[in-house]
Amino acid sequence: KNQVEQSPQSLIILEGKNCTLQCNYTVSPFSNLRWYKQDTGRGPVSLTIMTFSENTKSNGRYTATLDADTKQSSLHITASQLSDSASYICVVSEASGTYKYIFGTGTRLKVLA
């Protein structure tokens, strides 16, 4: 069964610190992997999209990595800010003829002053 698992479920860090969120997937055949940020009460907003041939992609203080061999991805947040407090969702697309897009349950990050 195709799955996307994220860890940790929740994380608390101090402002200015770095953190790394993990995503493991079993989706096959793989097409692309996305990281979304979802603020409380809002819709998800895309941070990065990576295809199987890409292993790193950055968006400001957010850097995503992808290892398609081990089926793992990480999202690294540098110099965290209070506004980084949100849920971060990993999403994997199948490369099949029909639409298939599998969402992880997210990591809830809280940045404290």
Add this chain to the structure above:
Amino acid sequence: NAGVTQTPKFRVLKTGQSMTLLCAQDMNHEYMYWYRQDPGMGLRLIHYSVGEGTTAKGEVPDGYNVSRLKKQNFLLGLESAAPSQTSVYFCASSYSTVALAYEQYFGPGTRLTVT
């Protein structure tokens, strides 16, 4: 551009009532989607559309119907609401299939409670 908008933002229904959620996008996207988000679960696809006049079932379509009469609008209907349909509903759109790594844009969500 307003992006993806959803109407209403909140709604409370009694069991058995019906309602329609409206999604509109101004980005001329072909693909539109309806998801539901429940605590402790990832977003799940209810129905989607690959173009005006077309709809298809997603992962959890039972109890819902959809229509895409105009390219910019995607309607989600609940004919007879049940407490199990209490959820946050998100609409999204994309230029083409996300399997080709096209960006997907989400609306702000509709919080529905069925009592």
